[in-house]
Amino acid sequence: MSRFRFQRKLVQLEEAQQAVLHYINMQKTEDVALADCFGRRLAMTVTANHPVPHFRRSGVDGYALQASGTNGASADQEIKLDVTEMIPCGSIPSMQVGQGQAARIMTGAVVPDGADSVIMIEMTEVLPDHQVHIRKQMAVGDNITPIGEEVEPGDILMLPGRTIRSGEAAVLATFGFARVSVFRKPRVAIFSTGSELLEVDSPLAPGKIRNSNSYMLAAQVIEAGGEPVIMPVLPDDPAEVERALLQVLEQVDLVVTTGGVSVGDKDVLVDLFERWDGELLFNKIAMRPGSPTSVGYWRGKLLFALSGNPGASFVGFELLVRPYIKGIMGQTEKLHAETKAYLQTDYSKGSAYPRYVRGTLKMQDGKVYVNPAGKDKSSIMTSIKDADCLIYIPAGGKGAARDDLVRVLLLNEPICSL
Ligand SMILES: Nc1nc2c(c(=O)[nH]1)N[C@H]1C(S)=C(S)[C@@H](COP(=O)(O)OP(=O)(O)OC[C@H]3O[C@@H](n4cnc5c(N)ncnc54)[C@H](O)[C@@H]3O)O[C@H]1N2
Ligand code: MOO
Numbered sequence: 001m002s003r004f005r006f007q008r009k010l011v012q013l014e015e016a017q018q019a020v021l022h023y024i025n026m027q028k029t030e031d032v033a034l035a036d037c038f039g040r041r042l043a044m045t046v047t048a049n050h051p052v053p054h055f056r057r058s059g060v061d062g063y064a065l066q067a068s069g070t071n072g073a074s075a076d077q078e079i080k081l082d083v084t085e086m087i088p089c090g091s092i093p094s095m096q097v098g099q100g101q102a103a104r105i106m107t108g109a110v111v112p113d114g115a116d117s118v119i120m121i122e123m124t125e126v127l128p129d130h131q132v133h134i135r136k137q138m139a140v141g142d143n144i145t146p147i148g149e150e151v152e153p154g155d156i157l158m159l160p161g162r163t164i165r166s167g168e169a170a171v172l173a174t175f176g177f178a179r180v181s182v183f184r185k186p187r188v189a190i191f192s193t194g195s196e197l198l199e200v201d202s203p204l205a206p207g208k209i210r211n212s213n214s215y216m217l218a219a220q221v222i223e224a225g226g227e228p229v230i231m232p233v234l235p236d237d238p239a240e241v242e243r244a245l246l247q248v249l250e251q252v253d254l255v256v257t258t259g260g261v262s263v264g265d266k267d268v269l270v271d272l273f274e275r276w277d278g279e280l281l282f283n284k285i286a287m288r289p290g291s292p293t294s295v296g297y298w299r300g301k302l303l304f305a306l307s308g309n310p311g312a313s314f315v316g317f318e319l320l321v322r323p324y325i326k327g328i329m330g331q332t333e334k335l336h337a338e339t340k341a342y343l344q345t346d347y348s349k350g351s352a353y354p355r356y357v358r359g360t361l362k363m364q365d366g367k368v369y370v371n372p373a374g375k376d377k378s379s380i381m382t383s384i385k386d387a388d389c390l391i392y393i394p395a396g397g398k399g400a401a402r403d404d405l406v407r408v409l410l411l412n413e414p415i416c417s418l
Contacts (some may be wrong), residue, residue: 008284008292013319013354019281020295020320021334023302024327027183027253034172037164040182041225041329046158049175051148056111059143063102063124064115067138078125078133087112102132111144118143159418161330163225183329185227186253188321190217191244193234193260193268194308212381213258213313217306220317221256224325234260238271245272249299253328256321259308261292269294269305278303286353286395289378290316310381315356315390318411333416336390336409341370343391343404349376350397358387359408370408388412 029043093112218228278298289312306316374383392407
């Protein structure tokens with residue numbers, strides 16, 4: 001019988017997280033085409049290499065002119081100007097605009113020298129012989145975007161670690177990054193253990209269930225920015241488990257297993273920790289679900305051994321694996337962002353350890369409310385799909401009551417400011 005099965009060193013979640021984050025080893029980077037970098041994590045600092053806009057830009061279709069020449073203009077008192085030229089987008093004006101003159105201009109085109117405002121075309125009337133009537137008094141600067149209004153050269157726009165989404169893609173394109181430096185996706189081997197597990201396409205059989213954890217975890221790996229490698233289910237034989245894990249260890253950046261970490265006779269990960277030459281960082285965390293979650297360091301890689309119960313597996317990944325994946329891809333905010341929300345129902349299940357309950361947030365009348373996503377037992381799988389947060393219920397016998405303001409950890413990553 002393994003000495004680790006019952007003799008467990010209890011750590012608080014914060015200690016466990018720090019122990020894991022201590023092993024952060026930054027991912028290598030690679031350059032990819034801009035169109036291929038969406039969803040990847042940026043590995044470079046993006047600094048503006050030119051102002052935006054880099055020329056005085058018209059915000060409307062209309063006429064560029066001198067505001068001082070429009071004093072008193074209105075629908076009843078039109079002012080006549082000579083039209084010098086037509087300036088489409090992408091071309092350079094050929095002459096200055098002087099007193100009594102206007103240049104017809106398109107939205108996004110370069111405002112000619114001499115002009116200090118642009119009147120919208122709706123406030124004008126085209127006259128014969130290259131003349132135009134102006135029906136509105138203009139002020140200096142009207143409808144002109146000055147050079148650098150949006151971005152000044154040297155402005156730091158994005159830091160490494162940021163996920164590249166639509167807005168980031170627009171910034172990269174604007175500043176000419178046809179190729180983008182991103183962190184390599186960490187390859188994460190996923191193993192489920194247990195002889196009760198069937199392949200997804202297998203018919204149900206007595207006592208057997210389909211392996212759902214491997215696919216749930218693969219999706220979590222992708223959400224965190226990694227590349228999952230789903231491995232065959234591990235057998236109940238510790239020597240074979242050791243062989244299978246060692247074989248993959250060199251080809252991946254980290255390994256996640258589920259099941260086999262508790263005190264049962266077939267809990268093979270516990271046996272592995274007994275016989276391996278790795279270092280066990282901890283094998284019990286003061287949290288529910290997932291208290292038997294164990295993490296080891298083996299041949300230069302972290303091995304996250306999550307509980308087999310789907311709820312515990314999900315929460316264990318979120319609280320330990322995701323922060324590590326974020327860390328190796330340059331994110332400074334590795335832990336989940338938190339907020340507070342009003343609990344809309346009693347949660348009376350007390351626990352010796354803090355509990356992380358799958359929750360669903362609701363915004364209503366300017367307040368944030370939260371409800372358990374469904375039944376919350378560690379063995380329950382179907383409520384995972386409805387969770388957008390984890391509700392923190394402190395340790396103690398009484399749980400939390402309706403209307404309590406509780407801490408919630410947000411599962412969807414908020415966009416960082418840089
Ligand atoms: N005597 C005790 N029994 C248990 C304890 C304890 O302290 N003393 N702890 C319980 C807690 S808490 C948890 S959590 C589980 C953890 O067990 P394991 O991590 O060893 O997981 P398994 O026993 O392998 O499986 C548990 C449960 O989950 C199902 N499972 C496993 N893998 C998958 C998968 N890939 N997809 C879907 N479902 C999976 C498995 O069939 C079991 O039903 O131990 C408690 N017991
Ligand atoms: O700690 Mo277990 O993971 O609650 O169900």
